[in-house]
Amino acid sequence: MTMCLPIKLISTDFDGTLFAEFESPPIPASVQQRIGELQERGARWVINTGRDLSSLMEALARARIGIEPDYLVLVEREIYQRADSQYLGLAEWNAACARDHAELFARVRQDLPRLIGWISARFPARLYEDTYSPFCLIAGNNGDADAIHAYLAEYCRGIPNLGLMRNDVYARFHHVGYDKGTALAELTRRLQLGPAEIFAAGDQLNDLPMLSRQYAHWLAAPGNAVDPVKDAVRRQKGFVSQLEHGNGVAEGLDFCLRQAQRLRPARTP
Numbered sequence: 547m548t549m550c551l552p553i554k555l556i557s558t559d560f561d562g563t564l565f566a567e568f569e570s571p572p573i574p575a576s577v578q579q580r581i582g583e584l585q586e587r588g589a590r591w592v593i594n595t596g597r598d599l600s601s602l603m604e605a606l607a608r609a610r611i612g613i614e615p616d617y618l619v620l621v622e623r624e625i626y627q628r629a630d631s632q633y634l635g636l637a638e639w640n641a642a643c644a645r646d647h648a649e650l651f652a653r654v655r656q657d658l659p660r661l662i663g664w665i666s667a668r669f670p671a672r673l674y675e676d677t678y679s680p681f682c683l684i685a686g687n688n689g690d691a692d693a694i695h696a697y698l699a700e701y702c703r704g705i706p707n708l709g710l711m712r713n714d715v716y717a718r719f720h721h722v723g724y725d726k727g728t729a730l731a732e733l734t735r736r737l738q739l740g741p742a743e744i745f746a747a748g749d750q751l752n753d754l755p756m757l758s759r760q761y762a763h764w765l766a767a768p769g770n771a772v773d774p775v776k777d778a779v780r781r782q783k784g785f786v787s788q789l790e791h792g793n794g795v796a797e798g799l800d801f802c803l804r805q806a807q808r809l810r811p812a813r814t815p
């Protein structure tokens with residue numbers, strides 16, 4: 547059956563793409579069913595998210611889903627693989643990721659008081675350090691986040707490999723070699739697949755790196771996606787649903803599977 551399936555790896559963002567906290571159920575049956583069927587036919591599913599492991603596990607437990615991702619990309623950069631009931635980090639990739647971030651952040655640290663001073667003099671923003679980044683931001687609203695983003699983008703231009711990963715009012719510094727796109731490329735390589743066999747769906751700015759034909763030929767966005775995401779998906783001939791969250795992804799998967807099936811050369815069974 548596996549060989550019949552044109553899409554072999556499904557990469558979905560979590561919040562806003564599959565999961566809608568205030569819906570019941572938060573991950574709709576339609577998308578659980580689609581992904582579950584594809585997994586049964588041999589496809590792999592990766593949740594590609596900005597969340598860390600404990601926060602994702604908690605949300606998955608509360609959502610009570612009947613399917614399990616085969617892989618996780620966490621904090622838009624670390625890769626985990628399911629082994630029985632747990633998720634184990636891919637040691638080589640995650641170690642390189644941690645090392646590259648530590649080296650980069652060591653260069654940035656001396657400038658943080660100046661950056662934090664500039665922002666807090668102008669905006670009521672929450673600024674903090676966590677395990678993953680010495681600079682994390684929660685802005686008061688998207689307008690503030692845009693202004694702070696523009697200021698920090700200018701700073702990033704002066705530091706090789708430094709980027710600002712943005713998701714709605716949230717942002718943090720990261721190494722530009724690690725994002726949802728490069729993590730998806732690493733998984734694709736490990737599974738010995740190519741971009742023509744990859745589906746990706748997302749709704750926010752931090753999804754843009756994976757919503758690229760460089761990494762995935764089959765692209766979808768739910769109706770609640772922000773305009774830059776919808777534009778990017780449309781520009782690359784992907785599918786933008788009218789339906790929100792998981793229902794939009796289910797429709798996107800159906801659309802892409804039909805298209806992919808049509809493109810395949812006829813093959814004798």
Ligand SMILES: [Mg+2]
Pocket residue numbers: 559560561562563748749750
């Ligand atoms: Mg999202």
